[in-house]
């Protein structure tokens with residue numbers, strides 16, 4: 001009997017259940033090849049969980065996540081109109097996503113932005129900008145900053161409604177994510193782009209001080225500083241200059257969606273959210289209510305998240321590589337989902353489930 005892993009599966013909202021089905025197909029296909037068994041524990045999470053249980057992160061789901069070796073999470077969230085039916089603090093991100101991140105202190109978020117040369121035509125950028133493909137890693141701090149700081153709303157002395165949200169980091173939190181960035185850079189091209197806003201934000205001043213203190217531990221890594229707004233421009237004009245980028249929570253949230261944009265679809269953005277004891281894996285995108293239930297979502301982000309889990313949580317880099325290769329082979333046959341652009345109109349457009357079947361087929 002080979003190894004066994006317990007995987008908590010939180011299918012989520014919108015396209016979450018559809019793309020989760022494809023991820024499960026891939027996991028099942030890997031079992032006999034690698035003499036491994038994945039025990040899948042399913043839990044309700046997000047908007048659907050709220051409507052069913054009155055909580056978007058129910059106790060039963062917390063227990064199941066505690067028990068699992070790793071967690072795979074589909075996107076959560078509702079349309080603007082549907083969200084209004086849920087109290088503000090139970091809305092999926094505040095009620096489920098941030099508590100999940102806090103529970104396992106998943107401070108290190110890895111977001112690969114990757115398009116091999118032969119698929120560079122998926123990018124909306126001009127061919128000469130993406131010639132040779134796009135391949136860099138965005139590392140986002142995931143449990144601090146503005147998203148996790150204290151929040152207060154009320155009515156002030158002048159009778160005006162106000163909001164007060166704090167951006168908080170301490171030096172240990174900053175050092176922890178910077179070490180992740182340096183280590184990733186050591187395993188790649190040894191160039192680290194540090195994204196900050198120290199011309200305005202004191203949090204970035206402290207961030208850069210901590211960086212200067214720990215950089216001597218990584219003498220082989222060249223640090224390049226870039227201000228976040230300039231980074232947005234550079235990502236569009238010359239994305240190939242980047243290899244590893246490290247940044248605080250909100251910068252990473254916004255710039256990584258730009259990463260999806262330069263690839264051609266958010267459906268190409270998997271991610272790993274890693275804490276000291278446990279990690280969870282999710283697409284970087286949301287629940288895409290505009291296409292939910294139509295069977296047209298791109299499952300690459302969810303299947304890629306599985307590949308990241310195999311590598312980072314289960315010590316199965318060979319299986320992970322096979323998954324990436326299988327998806328690349330499917331695209332290589334001229335097969336895509338509807339979100340990806342094909343300037344010559346030669347692609348065969350498949351449904352979410354058909355694409356998953358092709359990946360399984362390519363796995364052999």
Ligand code: NAD
Pocket residue numbers: 015074075076077078079093097265266267268282283284285286287288289290291296297298299301339
């Ligand atoms: P979104 O990421 O869901 O969608 C943005 C666009 O990308 C849409 O046009 C969508 O159709 C497309 N898209 C996203 N994933 C795709 C895929 N796999 N295949 C093809 N196309 C894809 O962003 P949004 O519409 O702003 O947000 C929808 C909901 O998701 C909101 O409730 C938001 O709060 C939530 N959200 C959740 C997470 C998360 O669970 N981590 C992240 C971001 C947004």
